Amino acid sequence: xxxxxxxxxxxxxxxxxxxxxxxxxxxxxxxxxxxxxxxxxxxxxxxxxxxxxxxxxxxxxxxxxxxxxxxxxxxxxxxxxxxxxxxxxxxxxxxxxxxxxxxxxxxxxxxxxxxxxxxxxxxxxxxxxxxxxxxxxxxxxxxxxxxxxxxxxxxxxxxxxxxxxxxxxxxxxxxxxxxxxxxxxxxxxxxxxxxxxxxxxxxxxxxxxxxxxxxxxxxxxxxxxxxxxxxxxxxxxxxxxxxxxxxxxxxxxxxxxxxxxxxxxxxxxxxxxxxxxxxxxxxxxxxxxxxxxxxxxxxxxxxxxxxxxxxxxxxxxxxxxxxxxxxxxxxxxxxxxxxxxxx
Amino acid sequence: xxxxxxxxxxxxxxxxxxxxxxxxxxxxxxxxxxxxxxxxxxxxxxxxxxxxxxxxxxxxxxxxxxxxxxxxxxxxxxxxxxxxxxxxxxxxxxxxxxxxxxxxxxxxxxxxxxxxxxxxxxxxxxxxxxxxxxxxxxxxxxxxxxxxxxxxxxxxxxxxxxxxxxxxxxxxxxxxxxxxxxxxxxxxxxxxxxxxxxxxxxxxxxxxxxxxxxxxxxxxxxxxxxxxxxxxxxxxxxxxxxxxxxxxxxxxxxxxxxxxxxxxxxxxxxxxxxxxxxxxxxxxxxxxxxxxxxxxxxxxxxxxxxxxxxxxxxxxxxxxxxxxxxxxxxxxxxxxxxxxxxxxxxxxxxxx
Numbered sequence: 001x002x003x004x005x006x007x008x009x010x011x012x013x014x015x016x017x018x019x020x021x022x023x024x025x026x027x028x029x030x031x032x033x034x035x036x037x038x039x040x041x042x043x044x045x046x047x048x049x050x051x052x053x054x055x056x057x058x059x060x061x062x063x064x065x066x067x068x069x070x071x072x073x074x075x076x077x078x079x080x081x082x083x084x085x086x087x088x089x090x091x092x093x094x095x096x097x098x099x100x101x102x103x104x105x106x107x108x109x110x111x112x113x114x115x116x117x118x119x120x121x122x123x124x125x126x127x128x129x130x131x132x133x134x135x136x137x138x139x140x141x142x143x144x145x146x147x148x149x150x151x152x153x154x155x156x157x158x159x160x161x162x163x164x165x166x167x168x169x170x171x172x173x174x175x176x177x178x179x180x181x182x183x184x185x186x187x188x189x190x191x192x193x194x195x196x197x198x199x200x201x202x203x204x205x206x207x208x209x210x211x212x213x214x215x216x217x218x219x220x221x222x223x224x225x226x227x228x229x230x231x232x233x234x235x236x237x238x239x240x241x242x243x244x245x246x247x248x249x250x251x252x253x254x255x256x257x258x259x260x261x262x263x264x265x266x267x268x269x270x271x272x273x274x275x276x277x278x279x280x281x282x283x284x285x286x287x288x289x290x291x292x293x294x295x296x297x298x299x300x301x302x303x304x305x306x307x308x309x310x311x312x313x314x315x316x317x318x319x320x321x322x323x324x325x326x327x328x329x330x331x332x333x334x335x336x337x338x339x340x341x342x343x
Numbered sequence: 344x345x346x347x348x349x350x351x352x353x354x355x356x357x358x359x360x361x362x363x364x365x366x367x368x369x370x371x372x373x374x375x376x377x378x379x380x381x382x383x384x385x386x387x388x389x390x391x392x393x394x395x396x397x398x399x400x401x402x403x404x405x406x407x408x409x410x411x412x413x414x415x416x417x418x419x420x421x422x423x424x425x426x427x428x429x430x431x432x433x434x435x436x437x438x439x440x441x442x443x444x445x446x447x448x449x450x451x452x453x454x455x456x457x458x459x460x461x462x463x464x465x466x467x468x469x470x471x472x473x474x475x476x477x478x479x480x481x482x483x484x485x486x487x488x489x490x491x492x493x494x495x496x497x498x499x500x501x502x503x504x505x506x507x508x509x510x511x512x513x514x515x516x517x518x519x520x521x522x523x524x525x526x527x528x529x530x531x532x533x534x535x536x537x538x539x540x541x542x543x544x545x546x547x548x549x550x551x552x553x554x555x556x557x558x559x560x561x562x563x564x565x566x567x568x569x570x571x572x573x574x575x576x577x578x579x580x581x582x583x584x585x586x587x588x589x590x591x592x593x594x595x596x597x598x599x600x601x602x603x604x605x606x607x608x609x610x611x612x613x614x615x616x617x618x619x620x621x622x623x624x625x626x627x628x629x630x631x632x633x634x635x636x637x638x639x640x641x642x643x644x645x646x647x648x649x650x651x652x653x654x655x656x657x658x659x660x661x662x663x664x665x666x667x668x669x670x671x672x673x674x675x676x677x678x679x680x681x682x683x684x685x686x687x688x689x690x691x692x693x694x695x
Contacts, residue, residue: 008602062492080378125665128671129665131672132674133668133672133675134672134673135665137614138425138427139664140668142608142609143661143668145661146606146609146660146664147658147665149606149657149658150657150658150659150660152655153652153655154658157652157654173495268495271489271492284482290494315503315504317496318499319496320492321496321497322492323492324492324496328475328489331489335480337479
């Protein structure tokens with residue numbers, strides 16, 4: 001997957017495992033997250049049981065589909081060396097607006113498109129601020145975060161419920177793929193399929209298209225990318241638009257699953273999404289990282305929540321501390337890897 | 344700020360150039376809006392016990408915690424950093440103080456104990472930020488973002504998920520007491536602002552902080568101890584946020600772990616930007632930040648006074664900060680400058 005950074009010819013030249021590792025240091029955090037994920041599953045299975053079974057794993061996917069989408073969104077932005085703090089607030093505004101429109105009698109599918117477009121609009125504003133007016137990414141998206149939260153609060157401060165018969169809810173229907181014994185079924189929802197499609201599309205875009213290469217190039221060095229004649233300006237704006245649109249899509253998936261929306265939905269999800277991307281091996285300085293890694297990162301966080309719930313002795317309030325701690329550890333790991341690479 | 348004009352016109356021009364001038368203009372505008380809705384808005388009456396009562400006094404009281412975090416943020420921003428954790432540090436400080444007071448009782452000594460504990464804890468949180476930024480070399484917004492989100496979790500763990508309340512008259516006096524008819528919090532905040540301002544401006548500290556923000560490498564070559572200064576700045580920022588947390592919780596003697604200091608990091612950033620401190624770092628303006636804090640308090644009160652839900656204020660603030668960032672950006676400045684140059688080409692030699 002790191003073929004962008006190292007030409008294939010060079011890879012085949014390396015024989016010893018030590019050299020291979022030192023040349024693929026940027027994949028180390030991703031490898032670490034895969035190991036952690038597998039370790040968590042084994043630990044959970046041994047300590048609490050009922051982890052490696054169809055229902056738990058499909059619930060893991062269903063409950064974290066929105067987080068996977070957000071992690072993909074953040075991967076795009078972070079790869080260019082930027083950041084998007086507005087994803088949680090976009091979800092709040094988009095979902096509250098969407099549910100209210102449906103309650104007002106709008107066509108649900110039109111509303112779905114609108115919800116995504118709301119996200120795109122936020123992303124576009126952030127991107128234009130960053131690219132054309134030199135505003136730092138975290139300031140621009142922080143402003144969007146507060147704008148989204150504020151607008152959502154203007155719309156409503158109470159939970160808005162979707163009507164029970166709304167076609168919008170069909171996005172959250174649970175399809176039994178394999179009917180297992182008792183409740184141990186392999187279940188899938190349209191939301192999960194959407195998340196998978198997003199991941200595949202993002203993977204294709206980042207690794208197989210010119211735009212994807214430009215994204216990596218900007219993160220590596222924006223100046224060099226511009227000097228090479230790559231469309232830096234357009235790509236950077238696009239990255240924020242993509243991030244915003246994906247947040248809108250995440251709002252659709254989440255709202256369809258939950259059936260209601262509130263202005264406080266999604267507080268702190270920006271940390272989860274950033275943590276997912278970083279755990280998955282995306283370098284916060286930009287230029288290195290993988291979409292599939294971010295998916296693993298999101299699943300690690302989701303599994304952590306499951307384990308904390310199963311354990312019961314860790315107060316749920318401590319979850320954000322643990323997430324922050326994990327993020328910190330991985331950021332430090334990145335620093336160490338970077339320092340090693342410079343040697 | 345070199346202006347060729349002299350005399351009164353020059354003074355007025357120089358004053359108008361200062362960015363916090365527009366902050367003052369905005370405060371006056373907001374007050375006028377309120378005055379239009381209620382002609383007695385600005386009235387200050389003297390209550391029976393000799394205290395000044397009125398909306399303006401309320402604004403001063405509300406401005407106190409924002410002033411604290413704004414001043415801390417101002418210094419952090421000057422180094423080219425940012426502190427997104429101030430709101431959460433406020434919550435942690437409030438939680439620590441309330442938990443301590445709930446068990447220590449209502450004596451004056453325990454109030455001082457709570458204060459000391461708050462300064463210790465918030466200073467420690469600032470130390471963590473400083474450590475991550477200066478020693479580990481993380482980007483400031485990531486280091487402080489971690490604390491911003493983990494800090495609220497920490498506050499919840501400290502109080503066990505409860506909104507702890509406590510009784511302590513001395514502690515309550517900090518927020519609700521009066522000296523010479525003015526709220527104690529505002530006087531305290533003003534004193535702290537002046538002290539910090541004097542310390543950094545009357546010594547070389549301010550220059551060194553700015554030097555880091557302008558060009559970290561050049562500063563190091565000039566012998567500035569970057570590491571120690573960054574530590575100092577983030578610790579001061581943490582302690583000031585802790586004091587802000589005390590101000591915010593002492594008035595109701597309850598810490599609301601999910602609302603105390605919530606989203607106040609934007610207020611602090613906004614106050615700093617309004618005060619003319621560039622977010623790019625390299626210069627700062629403490630009095631400007633204090634005026635920015637006053638403006639935000641006025642804005643908060645105005646929005647509520649006009650009958651808009653207070654949870655909607657972030658939207659207004661976001662719009663203001665976007666506009667201010669646009670005004671600070673090169674592109675817009677060039678546009679404005681070009682328009683100005685057309686009638687008078689010779690004046691454009693002066694760099695802004």
